[in-house]
Amino acid sequence: MSPVKVFGSAPFTNVVRVLLCLEEVGADYEIVDVDFGDREHKGPDHLARNPFGQVPAFQDGDLMLFESRAICRYILRKHRATDEANLLREGDPSESAVVDAWLDVEALRYEPSVHAVFVQRRVVPALGGEPDERVIAESIARLRETLAVYEARLEATRGYLAGGEVSLADLSHFPYTRYFMEMPYAVPVFGAYPRVTAWWERLLTRPSVRKVAAMMSGGEG
Numbered sequence: 001m002s003p004v005k006v007f008g009s010a011p012f013t014n015v016v017r018v019l020l021c022l023e024e025v026g027a028d029y030e031i032v033d034v035d036f037g038d039r040e041h042k043g044p045d046h047l048a049r050n051p052f053g054q055v056p057a058f059q060d061g062d063l064m065l066f067e068s069r070a071i072c073r074y075i076l077r078k079h080r081a082t083d084e085a086n087l088l089r090e091g092d093p094s095e096s097a098v099v100d101a102w103l104d105v106e107a108l109r110y111e112p113s114v115h116a117v118f119v120q121r122r123v124v125p126a127l128g129g130e131p132d133e134r135v136i137a138e139s140i141a142r143l144r145e146t147l148a149v150y151e152a153r154l155e156a157t158r159g160y161l162a163g164g165e166v167s168l169a170d171l172s173h174f175p176y177t178r179y180f181m182e183m184p185y186a187v188p189v190f191g192a193y194p195r196v197t198a199w200w201e202r203l204l205t206r207p208s209v210r211k212v213a214a215m216m217s218g219g220e221g
Contacts, residue, residue: 008055102169
């Protein structure tokens, strides 16, 4: 069987999410770089893969997908070989629904806050601008509200967001959190929530996370 293809490079957060799932299921894959400097992402070949001109795009045989969370769900359904990789809790509608609920929280509440900080701290200066401290402060305040909910949830589950075992709902937080933890806000924000901090540290011990983190930094994992 030919390896699946992931179009986009490892430093991109949404590509990271897909790579984590591929590593979790042990699937063979090939990363195909998309040159943003040459605007390859807006060229006809890539737009045929992802009509929004973004990364990732994903190919498995005749199937072409875009949107990282949809790709992750497909990978975990199609390529899962063991029960340990059942990160969607397939087979149990109640548990699967809980995973979906916390995936929605990550996408709609958590990521917008950390993404806004990332843009102000990393993207705006790279483009020659000055970070908007008001946007950063407001985003950090919203993030604190979300993490307070996480803290209570993790006290109840004593493990992960969707229950006692890791799921896609947890791993989906990794890409932007990895970058957020390099910023000066990380220690005071996460330090206020010990269960959230412990949850994050547990995620960092996973082989898939360690490998993809190295890839994000330019290593081979």
